[in-house]
Amino acid sequence: MNVLPYIWLIPLFPLAGFLVVGTLWTMGVLRGAWVHRVAVTASALAFVVSALAVWDFSGGVERYESLASSAPGRYAVTVGGEEEASRFSVTVAEWVPAGGTVLRGWDPGHRRWSDLRVGWKFSLDALTAVMLLVVTFVGTLIHVYSIGYMAGDPGYGRFFAYLNLFMAMMLTLVLGGNLLVMFVGWEGVGLCSYLLIGFFYDQPFDRESGLTCADAGRKAFITNRVGDFGFLLGALLLVVTFGTLDFDALSAAINGASGYWYAAPLLTGIGVLLFVGATGKSAQVPLYVWLPDAMAGPTPVSALIHAATMVTAGVYMLSRMSALYWHAPGAMFVVAVVGALTALFAATMGVAQYDIKKVLAYSTVSQLGYMFLGAGVGAFVAAVFHLVTHAFFKACLFLGSGSVIARCGHTNDMRLYGGLKKWMPVTYWTFLVSTLAIAGLAPLSGFMSKDEILAQSLFSTRGHWLLWLVGTLGAVLTSFYMFRAVWMTFHGRNRSPEWVREQLRESPRVMTGVLVVLALGAATLGLIGVPHGVSRLVGLGDVNWFAHVLHPVVAARGVVSAAHGGHGHGAGEGVLREGFRVHPTYGQEWGLFLLALGVFATGLGLAWWAYGNDMARARALAPRFAYVRRLLHRKWFVDELYGKLVLKPFYAIARGMDVFDRWVVDGAVNFAAAASELTGQVVKLFQDGIVRHYALWLLGGAVAVLWMMMR
Amino acid sequence: MQVDPGSVLVLSAILFAIGVFGVISRRGAVVLLMGVELMLNAGNLALVAAARVTPAGGELGAMDGQVLAFLVLAIAAAEAAVGLALVIALFRHKGSVDVDLARMLRW
């Protein structure tokens, strides 16, 4: 079955769903069940076609070579190998046909790069395939879940329209074969995120600050703009440097460019700028502030956009540009440091939140930090693997919290929960499985991915023991705040108001079914990517299928290479090296494994100790740690800091601009208008309505012209 | 023996000037129209005279001037029809054909 040439159709299914639902629902034609029938079908079709395409792709792309050679401008095929990734690309249409344009390059002698042809290029390789399956699968599940969650909402059709649009944009992002198409998706998901955060635009979101949901959406959007500015600068710098935005061509150019004078500093600059974009989209320090507020959106949105898919776009982008980062160690170092700091910093804030969704939000920020830590130390495979596992368990957690919120009178406050295990067993068990996974219990998926990242941060050539230490501390906190949430929500005495308690029951099947599927994924998905270090402990060989598939995409070419996963060949003598700096011994592996379990157990124990007995000890300790609690609960006062350092000066400048605009710019405009009017007032005197005078002027003009001609 | 086209052009200029003067110095709409007709005639005269000046080319010689004059003639007929209709409309509204009365639309 030849599906690959039609991969560009995948984003079009949800786009069509968006158009149909968006227009027909607004016109009042589409009502009731037909809304989600259309929307879910659109999403499911995207999943089916994606699955078929990936299946087709896994069968090898060799058979498309003749197709590619028959239409070279349209199709491109790269047949991969051990170190070369297979890739299939289709360019649907020209977009920026700037071929033959002259660009001034950085090269000595200003060599000009002059073939900037950007088309609507969609390509599929292993990395895309992974993302494609995650996005469409989780996305479809969350569509299904939303049928139950959003039932009865007045904006039902609007919600599904946005959700479909988001799917289309996310798929465009993932499938984009060059940075510009990717950027379309990048901005598109930003837009959808804004629309969906502000979905309940007229409702208050944060009673402390009096912000509405619309404000939260705006905050997310503006914060993202800051990051996008860096992203755009990076992209433009890429164009100027390499004259192309195509990922294939970029990889080739970068791999070939390591010897040039500009390589290291310039690539580092580009890498940092692109990473600024990633910090915005993926909520990293210092631009993470929008994600906790993004919880203003409906919970399925939080699960889909702000946990599973969109926020991981930064990680995806970094992996996509891995060639660039391999050649820019400075940039990678920045990524690793920011990732590690975010992982710890967000975890501390998650500890002191009472809003269940905020706990999960900080958890997400923290987990994204781990992904960037992985990417920063060169463990791109592990980072992407964590992305996948995180998509499952975090989606499951969010949806579980949504299930709880929907039953508990739409409050997010964990102080009003408690003992829900009795009423909501399915929600409880799925939530617990996902918590165990994120906290890092041995065979579950979270352990496989997170601890691989930590291990690589310790042993990689790009790693450092300080990074590992910070990450491990974060992991302890992760375990703690997640079990804290479990105890506060599901165990102990129920603290809900009477009217809520009376109607407590399990969520409908359409929601719990999704939870079960996701929990199963969270539990078992780790087995497709068991790190070599772990499989060695139980006497197995290299069973890391995931790394096997993905490694060629993110491997560093032109860099002296070790094998995927770090083990294998010894490091060479090149300037840039991939792989492990130190090859861990068998004992070290065991030590790490046990340490990971210890970390898990520590968090669990602390949570049990503090919150186990119906939060008794936590209540007792609270006054003694009031200051710390306040600090953490108010998120280290970062929002206040931003308010003082960024917003206030910004407002001052804006006010100055306002005055300038009002007096100088408007003044100029008004002057022009007044001058025109004055001229008109004077000139109109000539138009006195007496035809004779017009004729006289005409005659005078004619005589003057004749006189000038004949002089 | 033939007429000197230069002298015809001079006559044309004089007639045109007279027409212009008529348009400028009179108030009656009908007289104004007649002044315009005089000017058109002067123009036609110049065209026909010019047809005599241009070198004879082709089978028919240079008839372009005469053809143009023909077209001007047709347009003059159209102009007179519309102009007179306007005069009648003006008369109906104002009870007079004084063009100075038709100045409601000035600035």
Add this chain to the structure above:
Amino acid sequence: MISLATLFPLAIALPQAAFWGLALVAVVAALGVVLHRNPVVEALLLVVVLLAVAGIYALLHAWFLAVLQVIVYAGAIVVLITFVIMLLNLGPEARGGPGPLTVVLGGLLALALALLVGRAAAGLGPRVADAAWNPQFGKVAAMGKALFGAWFWPFEIVSLALIAAMVGAVVIAKRRLEE
């Protein structure tokens, strides 16, 4: 009547002289059109101008145009003008009108125009001898070939303009039903 008729062959014999005669008639009549105050007299004088111009056309070998000038201008347009004058029963125009400044300025400018154009026209280059002219020049057949040949589209467009003017004239001048 008889002596008038003899002028015709004389004109053919002495074209330049005939031209000066016709030109004199035209200028005097045109001045009358402009200066006389009685609209009917003005219209009649305009007819005289038009006939004189038609005569000059004939002298310039524009036979077809000369006839058309009489049919269209004298026979239709000025009849229409006269008709309107009578329909509206226009008497002699009231004294007053444009101020002396306008009249003097207009007169001077018109004079300047005539002088400038006349000066340019007086120095006209050599003209083609009679013998060099195609005998068909200005005849009906030649005009027909030109109009339906090279000038076909302008001709058709002018006919459209005429129809448009006809409809427009009806619309503008017709009395509304309630009046």
Add this chain to the structure above:
Amino acid sequence: MDAVLLIATVVKVTAIVLAMVSLVPILTWVERRGSGIIQLRLGPNRVGPFGLFQPLADGIKFFFKEDIVPPFVHRPTYVLAPGISLFAAILALAVLPLASAIEVAGRTIPAAIVDVDAGVLLLLAASGLGVYGILVAGWSSNNKYSLMGGLRSSSQMISYELGLSLAVISVLVLCGTLRPVEIVEKQAAGLWNVVFLPVGFLVMLIAGFAETNRLPFDLPEAESELVGGYHTEYSSMKFSMFFMAEYVNMIVSASLLVTLFLGGYSVPAFIRGPLGLEGNLLAAAELASFALKVGFFLWFFVWVRWTLPRFRFDQLMGIGWKVLVPLGFLNIVWAAFLVAVLGVTP
């Protein structure tokens, strides 16, 4: 242009003018005697045999009557108007060929005063000028009956001129020429145009009545409504000039009809063939043929005048615009069909 031609032209002009001046009195006699016959009475029969000298007596009376110019008229135009009418009427005759050619001093010269290629157009132009006489007369009389009569008359003439022109155009289409002599020659060689264009002939006949302001289209001078129409204020010689103009117009109309549709001056073939007439004798025969046909139509004019009642003014305009103009257009299309599709040449 040589002397012979010059003199011949002068002679021709003189002859035509004199012929008209002398024909009109005869026509008035015909009209009055004819009306007598139709109305079962005698008509003028006292002066001369059968009253033949009656027009002469009338002429003398006109000459010696007081030439009254009312004090309220606009004098210059009042005086000019009858002259315009008569002049325009006679001018139209200038292009009509009375015979194929005449010989003078061994040279063949055309029988018409001017034989130009746009002759038919010239004729239309001349007849178009006739309106001015009526318009000016009506206006200059400064009398409401005159003015109304003038307006009616001029609008009638303008309207029917359209039908007339359309009928003429159909003939031009059929014959492919504007030169009257050629039109006649083509008919002489083949069939008369009336055979091919009966509708055109009819249109032209009706329009001819209207153009000459005769019954049933004599609205401009409808006695019961407008006293005497545009010539209410005219008397003496001036009145007689209008009178003459009307009769000349009749002659012109009849001549045009004969020239365009009924073979003009053409003579039966045996006159040229077996009889072998040529030169001025042939011209005389042709003139006779022409005169015969024209005479018939003149009688026809008189006949109709005393037979049909008068139309109402709105009926008159209705016939002109709603019947004759569409018929005229159809007739042109028919002529074009004949020429282009059937390939007919007369």
